[in-house]
Amino acid sequence: MNFVEEMKWRGMIHDIMPGTEEQLQKEMTSAYIGFDPTADSLHIGSLVQIMTLVHLQRSGHKPFALVGGATGMVGDPSGKSKERNLLSPDTLEHNLKCVQKQLACFLDFDCGENSAEIVNNYDWFKSIGFLEFIRDVGKHISINYMMAKDSVKTRLETGMSFTEFTYQLVQGYDFYWLWKNKNCKVQLGGSDQWGNIVTGIDLVRKASSKQAFGLTSPLLTTSSGSKMGKTANGAIWLNNDQLSDWDFWQYWRNTEDLDVIKFLKLFTELPISEIRKLEKLKGAEINEAKIILANEVTKLCRSSEAADKIASSSAKLFSNSETDDTLPSVEVTNSEISFIDALKILNFLKSNGEARRLIRGNGAKINDVVINDENYTLSDKDYKNGKVKISYGKKKHGLLILS
DSSP states (O other), rough: OOHHHHHHTOOOOOOEEHHHHHHHHHSSSSEEEEEESSSSSSGGGGHHHHHHHHHHHHOEEEEEEEEOGGGGGGGTTTOOOOOOOOOOHHHHHHHHHHHHHTTTSSSSSSGGGGGGGEEEEEHHTOOHHHHHHHTTTTSSSSSHHTTTTTHHHHTTTTTTHHHHHHHHHHHHHHHHHHHHHOOOEEEEGGGGGGGHHHHHHHHHHHHHOOEEEEEOOHHHOOOSSSSSETTTTOBBBTTTTSSSSHHHHHHHTTOHHHHHEEEEEEEHOOOHHHHHHHHOOGGHHHHHHHHHHHHHHHHHOOHHHHHHHHHHHHHHHTOOOOOOSSSEEEEOOOOOOEEHHHHHTTSSSHHHHHHHHHHHHOEEEEEEEHHHHOOOOEOGGGTTTTEEEETTTTTTEEEEOOO
């Protein structure tokens, strides 16, 4: 099964430029995806793109991960209802280093001819003057062409700055530069990037009379219609500084039944034969597939050690055995603390009102026992070996550790 065939089977193709599959079958081909450093960690909204590069490399092709040191200064208007806040140079530099470090965990940078590379578009834009850019690049793309793009049309009523309007030219030049200097013939990305990818392909064609190609993957939602990567408590970050290994693993373990197989295809390197076996699971057996999903994604994004520890801890938790220290924990200096404050200290809830409603509704536990007294105060008797387990519903658990 070649790269495009596997991507189709995994449900990872939305649009594909004619000739792309033929190019990828003809020879080892270099392809790239751009990642804008808008934060110091990627979240799982970027994971489909990362896995696209992983599958590309496993198929024998050469992946480039472009981090947008230049485009990050502009901001991509695609899918946005208003202009992004521009980042300071120091923040942008910090984010770039963090994102580069994350991407290096997924790709092989020492495997010979198709070793992965990370490039920063600031390296080629820093030496280009404004007049030079509008003369040599701008002349190839008409205003009518740029105005017809969805990312522009959807913003005409609310307004768009010249900065954002030129983004498609800047990204298009990325493709041209990589094509010219790195022999990169394919751009990959999410379906919201199709317009920018086409601009790059057109720029390559008009500036060189040569052909370039593109392929996009779908922007994902869960079976219930919610956006991937977002929860009530915020984004599911790949960095464990912003989201604990436990919470990351639990996010995947709590996947809706209808999404499990889809996510196994999208977010793991499991072979097709194994996923087909898991597709046959029914009823409560689906929980086995959920655990495999959580383990595989945690191994990829965090570490094998983290996945093994949490899987073991979770098994003990749900069998009412003693829980180990992989649960999120907070040290406290006084054993006497209100139940409401305990829930807030563990970041389960933010307000007293939310905590009271949860407790009155039998949704909170101390050491696996429901406590519905909103005025309850923990004391020494609640601590076992200096620890007390606090639970929010069935799926959120944490430890208060008496220091």
